[in-house]
Amino acid sequence: MRLLHTSDWHLGHRFHGRQRHEEQGRFLDWLVGLIEERAIDCLLVAGDVFDNTAPGSRTQSLYYHLLHRLAASSCRHVVIIGGNHDSPALLEAPRDLLRRLDIHVVGMADGDGSKEILLLDNPQGMPELLVAAVPYLRDRDIRHATAGETLVDKGRHQREAIRAHYQEICRMAEERRLQIDSDLPLVVMGHLFVAGGRTIEGDGVRDLAVGGLDRIEATCFPATIDFLALGHLHLGQLVADNPCRRYCGAPLPMSFAEAKTVKQVLLLTTQGREIAVEPVEVPRFQPLASMRGDLPTLLREVDQLRAANTPVWLELMYEGDQAIPDLREQLLAAVEGSELSLLRIRNNRVFDYVLRQTERIESLDDLGVEEVFERCLEINGIEEQQRQVLRAAFAEIVTSLEQEQTGGQS
Numbered sequence: 001m002r003l004l005h006t007s008d009w010h011l012g013h014r015f016h017g018r019q020r021h022e023e024q025g026r027f028l029d030w031l032v033g034l035i036e037e038r039a040i041d042c043l044l045v046a047g048d049v050f051d052n053t054a055p056g057s058r059t060q061s062l063y064y065h066l067l068h069r070l071a072a073s074s075c076r077h078v079v080i081i082g083g084n085h086d087s088p089a090l091l092e093a094p095r096d097l098l099r100r101l102d103i104h105v106v107g108m109a110d111g112d113g114s115k116e117i118l119l120l121d122n123p124q125g126m127p128e129l130l131v132a133a134v135p136y137l138r139d140r141d142i143r144h145a146t147a148g149e150t151l152v153d154k155g156r157h158q159r160e161a162i163r164a165h166y167q168e169i170c171r172m173a174e175e176r177r178l179q180i181d182s183d184l185p186l187v188v189m190g191h192l193f194v195a196g197g198r199t200i201e202g203d204g205v206r207d208l209a210v211g212g213l214d215r216i217e218a219t220c221f222p223a224t225i226d227f228l229a230l231g232h233l234h235l236g237q238l239v240a241d242n243p244c245r246r247y248c249g250a251p252l253p254m255s256f257a258e259a260k261t262v263k264q265v266l267l268l269t270t271q272g273r274e275i276a277v278e279p280v281e282v283p284r285f286q287p288l289a290s291m292r293g294d295l296p297t298l299l300r301e302v303d304q305l306r307a308a309n310t311p312v313w314l315e316l317m318y319e320g321d322q323a324i325p326d327l328r329e330q331l332l333a334a335v336e337g338s339e340l341s342l343l344r345i346r347n348n349r350v351f352d353y354v355l356r357q358t359e360r361i362e363s364l365d366d367l368g369v370e371e372v373f374e375r376c377l378e379i380n381g382i383e384e385q386q387r388q389v390l391r392a393a394f395a396e397i398v399t400s401l402e403q404e405q406t407g408g409q410s
Contacts, residue, residue, distance in 0.1 A: 001128050002039060003187070003268040006031070007046035007231030008250035010085065012059035014051075015286075015313065016343040020252070021058055026285040027251055028066045031265070034280065035075050038267060042120060042129065043075055046231030046248070047083025047136055047191030049091065071101040077120045082107035082135040083191040083231055106133040109141045109165065117173050119180070127180050129187065129270070132173045136191040136232075137162050162192065163220045170222045183272045186224060191231045194218055197247065198235050202255030205234055221245065227268060227275045236264045236279065244275055251282045256315040256344060259288040287312045292348075294320030295330065302334045315344040323380040369398060 011024055035043065049063060070078055080103070082088050088108035095105045104118050116135075122128040139145075139154075143161040146153070170188065177184050195215040199205050218240035221228055228245035236249035248266045253259065263282040268275050289312050291301045298316050305312055316331055324330070328345055335342045373394050377387050 001041050001122075001185075001270045003042045003044055003129075003270070004031075004035060004038075004040045005044045005046065005229040005246070005248045005266040005268060006251060007191070007229075007248055008048040008083070008234055009045070010048055010051040010250065010252070010254065011062055012051040012055045013252075013254070015254075018313065018341070018343065020286070021062065023252065023286040025062055027282065028062060030283060030285075031251075032066070032069050032073060034265070035070070035073055038280075040075050040267075042077040042079065043070065044131075044187070044189060044229050045078070045080040046189050046229050047081050048085045048231060048250075049080060049083070050086050052085060053087035053090070055090075067098065067101070067103055071103065076102055076123070077129075078103040079118060079131050079133050079189065080105045081133050081189050081191060081231075084136045084138075086136070088135070104131075104133065106135050108135050109137055113165075113169050113172055116169055117176060119176065127184055130173055130177055130180075130184050132169050132186065132188040134166060134169055134188065134190045137165055159216060162216055166190070166220055167222060170224055174222075174224045185226045185270045185273050185275060187227045187229055187268075187275075188221065188225045189229045189231075192216055193232055194220075194230065194239050196240065197233045198237055199233060200235055200255065200261070201257045205232065218242075218245070226273045227277075229266075234258075235261070236266075243277055246277070252285070253288060256288060256290040259290045259315075288315075289313075290315040290317070292317035292319050294318070294322075295324060295327070298331065299334050302331075302340065305340055306335070306338045309339055311339040311341070314340050314342045315346070316342065317346040317348055319348050323382060325386075370394075 009024070009027075013020055013024075034040070050059065055063075067078070080091065082091050082105075086107065091105050091107035095107075098105055102120075106116055109116070116133050118131040118133055119127050120129040120131060139158050139161075142165050143157060146157070149157065166188075170186075173186055173188075177186060193205075193215045195217050197215075221239075226244065228239060228242075230239065230245075230247045233247045234250035234254050235247070237247050239245035239247070246266060249264060251263050251265060253261060253263065263284075264279040265282060267278040267280050269278070287310055289305060291298055291314070293301070295318065298318065302314075302316070305314070314335065318324070318327055318331075327347060331345055332342060373391075377390065382390065
């Protein structure tokens with residue numbers, strides 16, 4: 001049997017303000033093509049189908065159009081679990097209808113563990129795969145809060161409840177397997193943060209608990225699992241160095257930090273309870289580029305990109321020694337009239353004072369906003385005549401913000 005493990009599509013996600021419907025549609029087209037080309041029998045989607053709990057009509061159209069195409073494809077089964085970005089009610093609303101198309105959706109845990117255990121049959125009607133489809137486990141779905149518990153207590157109780165849920169679901173699945181066929185492969189799906197997992201700056205993974213209290217130890221998962229298909233972390237990676245316990249990662253980059261990251265889905269081939277894993281690289285449907293350097297370096301690299309005449313989404317990070325008042329204007333002018341879209345400009349010199357204050361063991365909390373601004377002027381070597389203009393503009397901005405916070409009119 002051939003399975004395809006994917007997750008974290010985040011349909012409806014906006015990349016620095018840009019809609020991604022076309023890019024996401026091209027990914028879904030590619031996914032259907034891959035399913036046909038590799039004769040995939042079952043598609044596993046490990047949560048975060050959508051980027052938010054209220055996706056727009058065009059975003060939902062992408063999703064339902066995909067399900068319609070999958071129902072008419074060679075893929076016999078689809079299993080989808082809810083992630084922390086998804087609305088359980090939205091995912092589960094058409095559940096009964098989708099089940100008739102062999103599309104199984106588990107949006108939330110509701111106390112009935114049996115609905116998370118799916119027995120999938122081959123074309124002859126014989127069992128071929130057991131799936132424990134565990135959705136994102138919200139605290140309110142798996143335990144009752146205790147009066148007076150601290151944040152640390154809450155984190156510990158939450159971890160214990162998640163561990164107990166997986167242990168119980170896997171116990172029920174193993175019991176079911178022994179009733180049918182001890183060689184039946186068991187795949188467990190989940191959407192959570194396993195301790196030790198890697199993230200990348202700006203990739204969109206939301207830490208829902210302060211201090212990482214929601215992170216679960218890899219020992220949470222019983223040895224009876226033949227393959228653990230996880231979602232939530234956007235970088236493809238092994239869990240505890242186990243090749244059969246994996247995050248497949250998000251198929252599209254979620255930040256400029258992933259501009260050069262190779263994205264993947266995982267092709268699983270079962271032979272009894274043995275499961276072989278083959279990463280399949282996802283094409284880059286929207287080119288990204290992130291460049292850093294002084295102004296001449298940035299302008300030179302922009303010119304090289306312009307010559308390629310490719311519609312690239314671009315991030316430029318200025319790291320020169322000189323303060324350039326019209327830096328933004330010069331960079332925008334460099335891409336004007338080209339296929340390049342400059343979505344983000346970062347002037348890293350502005351943040352130099354943070355590093356310097358850290359070296360002096362001084363916290364920003366110890367400084368007022370005016371003092372921070374004065375140090376920025378000093379570090380950037382701004383001339384006194386220009387400082388007067390900048391101070392006046394800064395004071396006007398601070399006053400305006402204070403009025404907004406107090407409900408006044410600027």
